[in-house]
Amino acid sequence: MSVSSTDTSLSNFRARQVVYTALRRPGLLAAVVFLFIIATGTIWPQLLTSYNPIAADPLQAQLPPSVVHWFGTDQLGRDVFSRVVHGARYSILIGVSAVLIAAVVGSILGLLAGLARGIIDEAITRFLDVVSAFPDLLLALVLISFTGPGTFNLIFALGVASIPRFARVVRAQTFVIAESGYVEQARTFGLTPTVLVLRHILPHAMAQVPILATIGLGTAIIGAAGLSFLGMGPQPPIPEWGAMLAEGRNYLRVAWWIGVWPGVAITLTVISVSVLGRQWQAAFEGRRQE
Amino acid sequence: MDVENVTALHQAPVAGLQGRFWSIRATLLSQILGRIGSGIIVLWAAITLSFISLHVAPGDIVSLLIGEQIRTPAIEAAIRAEWGLDEPLIAQYLSYLWRVLHGDFGRSYILQTDVATLVLSQIWPTLKLTGAALVVAVVFAVVSAVATAGLRWPRRIAGGMELVLVSTPSFWLGIVLLFVFSFTLKLFPVAGDRSFSALVLPALSLGLSLGAVIGQVLREGLERALEEPFALTVRSWGANALTLRLRHGLRHAALPAVTLTGWLIGNLLSGAVITEQVFGRPGLGKITVDAVLGKDLPVVLAVAILSAFIYVVLSTLVDTLYLLLDPRLRART
Numbered sequence: 001m002s003v004s005s006t007d008t009s010l011s012n013f014r015a016r017q018v019v020y021t022a023l024r025r026p027g028l029l030a031a032v033v034f035l036f037i038i039a040t041g042t043i044w045p046q047l048l049t050s051y052n053p054i055a056a057d058p059l060q061a062q063l064p065p066s067v068v069h070w071f072g073t074d075q076l077g078r079d080v081f082s083r084v085v086h087g088a089r090y091s092i093l094i095g096v097s098a099v100l101i102a103a104v105v106g107s108i109l110g111l112l113a114g115l116a117r118g119i120i121d122e123a124i125t126r127f128l129d130v131v132s133a134f135p136d137l138l139l140a141l142v143l144i145s146f147t148g149p150g151t152f153n154l155i156f157a158l159g160v161a162s163i164p165r166f167a168r169v170v171r172a173q174t175f176v177i178a179e180s181g182y183v184e185q186a187r188t189f190g191l192t193p194t195v196l197v198l199r200h201i202l203p204h205a206m207a208q209v210p211i212l213a214t215i216g217l218g219t220a221i222i223g224a225a226g227l228s229f230l231g232m233g234p235q236p237p238i239p240e241w242g243a244m245l246a247e248g249r250n251y252l253r254v255a256w257w258i259g260v261w262p263g264v265a266i267t268l269t270v271i272s273v274s275v276l277g278r279q280w281q282a283a284f285e286g287r288r289q290e
Numbered sequence: 291m292d293v294e295n296v297t298a299l300h301q302a303p304v305a306g307l308q309g310r311f312w313s314i315r316a317t318l319l320s321q322i323l324g325r326i327g328s329g330i331i332v333l334w335a336a337i338t339l340s341f342i343s344l345h346v347a348p349g350d351i352v353s354l355l356i357g358e359q360i361r362t363p364a365i366e367a368a369i370r371a372e373w374g375l376d377e378p379l380i381a382q383y384l385s386y387l388w389r390v391l392h393g394d395f396g397r398s399y400i401l402q403t404d405v406a407t408l409v410l411s412q413i414w415p416t417l418k419l420t421g422a423a424l425v426v427a428v429v430f431a432v433v434s435a436v437a438t439a440g441l442r443w444p445r446r447i448a449g450g451m452e453l454v455l456v457s458t459p460s461f462w463l464g465i466v467l468l469f470v471f472s473f474t475l476k477l478f479p480v481a482g483d484r485s486f487s488a489l490v491l492p493a494l495s496l497g498l499s500l501g502a503v504i505g506q507v508l509r510e511g512l513e514r515a516l517e518e519p520f521a522l523t524v525r526s527w528g529a530n531a532l533t534l535r536l537r538h539g540l541r542h543a544a545l546p547a548v549t550l551t552g553w554l555i556g557n558l559l560s561g562a563v564i565t566e567q568v569f570g571r572p573g574l575g576k577i578t579v580d581a582v583l584g585k586d587l588p589v590v591l592a593v594a595i596l597s598a599f600i601y602v603v604l605s606t607l608v609d610t611l612y613l614l615l616d617p618r619l620r621a622r623t
Contacts, residue, residue, distance in 0.1 A: 130335040133598040135556030137563065138578075142340075145582040145590040146347045146354075222459045226564050229461055230579050242459075249465055249568060256469050263462030270457035 028279055031272035038269055041088035051082035054237045062255045072257035074247065080257060083239035084265050090240040091266070094155050094233065095221035101159030102220075103213045106166025107206055113167070114174025114205065115197065125171070128164040136161045137223055144232050154233040158223055162216060169212060174205040211284055214277035218270040225266050241266050322610050329606035334387075336598040340591045341386050351375065357585040359399045372396060395592035400584050405592045408577060415483050416573035419496065419565065420558045422489050426497030427554070431504035435543070436535045439512040448505070455502035460561050464495035464568040481570030488571075496565045500554060504547050511543030518542070548608060555604050559597050 021028065041048055051069075057077035065072040071080035113124040131139065143157035177183060178201055186200050227233055228242030236243065241262040248259020344351055352369050353361065369375070373396070374382050389396070395405035434452070438444040455463075471491060472480045479488045515521065516539050524534050559574075566575030574593060581589035 126331075126335065129332055130339055133332050133336050133601050134594055135560040135597060135601070137560035138556075138594055138597055141560075141563070141578060141582050142343075142590055142594050145585055145587060146343065148585065149583065218457060222457075225459050226461060229459075229564060230567060231583060245459075245462055245465060249468075252465065252469050253473050256473075259462075259465045260469070263459065263465065266462065267454070267458045271453060274453060274457055 025279075027275055031275040034268055034272045035276070038088050038092065038265075038272075041085045042092050045082075045086045045089065049079070049082040049085045051079035053078060053083045053086040053239045062251070062258075064255070065257055071261045072255065074244075074258045075251050075255070080261055083244060084241070084261050087239040087241045087244060087262065087265070088269075090151070090234055090238060091221060091225060091242070092269070094151065094158070094224040094228075094240075095217055097155045098158035098162065098220045098224065099213050099217050101155065102162040102216065103166050103209055105159070106163045107170045107209055109163065110167040110170025110172075111174055111202065111205060114171045114178065115201070121171075124167070128167055131161075132164045134161075137226060140223065140227060141232070144227070149232045149235070151234045151238075154224060154227055157232075158220055158227070161223075162220065165216060166209060166212060169208055170205055173208065174201065177201050177204045208284070211277060211281050214273060214280060218273045218277070221266060221270055221273070318613060321613055325606050325609045325613075329602045333599060333602045336602075337387060337390050337595055338383075340595060341383055344587065344591075345379070354585075354587055355396075355399065357400050357581075357587060365399055368397075369399070390595065395595075396588045398581075398586050398589050400581075400586045401589070405588045408589065409574065409592050409596065412572065412574050412577050415571060416559075416562050416566070416575060418483075418489065419492055419562050419571065419573065420555070422493035423497035423500070423558055423562070423565075424554075426493050427501035427504060427558075430498060430501030431508050431547070432540070434501075434505040435508035435512050436532075436540065439509045439535070439539075440516055445509065448509070452502035452505050455499050456506075458499060460495050460499050461564045461568045463498065464492065464565055467491045467495055468569070483571045483573075488569075492565050492569045492571060495568070496558065496561050500557060500561075504550060504554070507550065508540075508543050508547045511546050512539050515539040515542035545612075548611075556597065556601050559600070 023029070037048075045053075055078065057073075060069075060073050060077035061075055062077075063069055063073045069079050069081065071084060074080055074083070109124055109128075113121040134142070139161040140154075140157035143160060144153055147153040147156065183196065183200055186196055191200075224233065225240075225242030225245065228240050229246045231243075231246065234240040234243060236247070244262040245259055248255075248262065251258050344354060347354055351373070352366055352375070355369050355373070356365060359365065374385055377385075393406050395409070397403070398405050398408065401408065434448045438448040468480065468491060471477045477487075478491050479485065482488055512535065516535070521534060521539065524538050529537075562573065563575035563578050565571075566573045567579060577589060578593050580586070581593070
């Protein structure tokens with residue numbers, strides 16, 4: 001009974017703490033609100049805009065921003081606001097999927113290297129060294145030159161290119177955890193290696209992965225937009241932010257709004273994600289930022 | 291992540307060679323040789339990886355190398371002869387290694403030209419752009435770190451600006467700069483690489499976000515350095531704050547920032563690919579994008595190996611410099 005009452009007071013305390021943090025840090029609050037809007041755009045874009053993002057209307061082409069078309073219309077008369085909202089789905093999902101691939105494969109490689117040690121560790125570490133000798137984006141380009149452009153190929157290429165980042169951290173953590181006193185003690189209790197790894201090493205070795213993933217998400221979204229800008233990602237008329245920027249670049253002289261708004265969306269999303277990730281990391285490291 | 295890479299390079303190669311009887315000079319030399327050795331191994335593995343990727347990729351190797359070019363028996367015969375496809379795999383591998391070491395990256399069958407010649411002819415505009423961007427990045431970082439380190443509000447503002455710059459895709463920054471300075475104010479040319487003024491906007495859009503990253507690292511290092519006892523000593527000589535920061539603090543703060551060099555150059559090179567596209571500049575980026583879209587693998591692999599080479603050379607150089615500059619890193623037994 002006493003346990004449950006401490007529990008509720010603890011969760012009350014946590015909830016109050018969250019509210020206080022939000023009020024004290026307006027930047028954090030803004031980031032959360034913006035990401036909430038982006039999430040809405042990803043899941044249910046019709047809630048935010050009634051225009052069809054790919055229906056062309058030549059009579060309405062290249063209209064500047066107005067009350068009717070908040071962000072103006074593009075060269076084919078499509079509503080730019082609606083394209084930006086619907087584009088969230090592609091840009092965010094590409095970024096999230098790429099990070100997921102990198103986090104899962106990277107964690108497995110890191111755990112394997114950290115637990116097996118010896119020759120397997122050496123092989124994995126050397127492999128990661130070689131892969132990181134290629135700049136991320138260039139490695140993704142090399143992979144795409146084998147697979148060809150497209151949404152799934154882009155996710156795959158970006159994901160593979162960011163594996164080393166996760167693998168390195170998980171490997172280092174696994175080393176530390178496996179050496180620590182409590183694992184040693186658990187071993188003397190006669191736990192089987194499976195239980196030891198799954199219940200005692202894995203959760204702690206992976207503790208930082210979600211934080212790394214949040215911070216890496218920003219990089220992944222920028223990388224995805226860059227590769228789509230080059231024509232390596234979703235093909236027209238899909239309203240992906242990077243691809244929209246590529247179209248907007250060609251109409252800059254006559255209609256700046258086509259190329260400006262998708263970039264604003266990318267930048268604000270990445271800022272929000274980084275603010276959130278940094279806050280989380282600071283909390284994890286047990287110190288508040290400033 | 292490359293910070294860890296560097297430490298991995300420290301520890302691996304020479305640990306077994308160190309004996310107490312070795313003179314310090316010999317230890318230093320062997321450490322440097324060890325770094326160079328592991329650099330060569332990474333490079334060799336990178337070349338091997340690109341050879342393997344050609345062979346494990348789905349589809350047969352002739353159509354991979356041909357790309358979007360039309361396949362004729364004559365071209366097929368030429369490819370078979372050039373890559374020695376009728377010989378055993380190990381012979382193919384050794385001859386590939388031999389050719390790459392001699393700067394021969396084969397032929398591009400789409401562009402009908404020698405890949406090495408093509409890459410060399412396009413490398414200058416890209417080097418110019420990356421060099422200029424590096425200058426922009428370093429100047430921005432040093433100014434922003436020196437001017438704001440340790441000051442409450444200025445560092446908040448600079449930190450916010452850096453967050454925005456880091457989060458802005460460089461190519462979008464390029465588009466905005468183009469719109470404001472080329473189309474509206476007509477101060478800079480819209481495209482091409484004919485004059486110095488054509489370099490300004492591309493260098494800014496490529497360099498600023500990296501400058502923001504280095505700026506953050508530099509400021510953190512500078513703040514740490516300013517709290518050290520030596521800062522107090524320098525101040526007691528009557529040196530003013532700027533001298534303290536520029537002549538004494540920056541030297542200490544620069545070490546962690548220099549560690550980023552390898553990562554930085556890689557980032558600049560791949561960023562240049564996109565920046566060149568935004569500003570319609572000639573260079574490696576343009577041929578890379580064309581090659582990727584046309585599946586012109588000889589060109590893509592040549593560019594990849596070249597950039598790995600640049601990365602390895604630079605990070606080995608930085609590591610060696612470190613050893614020479616900071617005696618604490620030598621001989622750790």
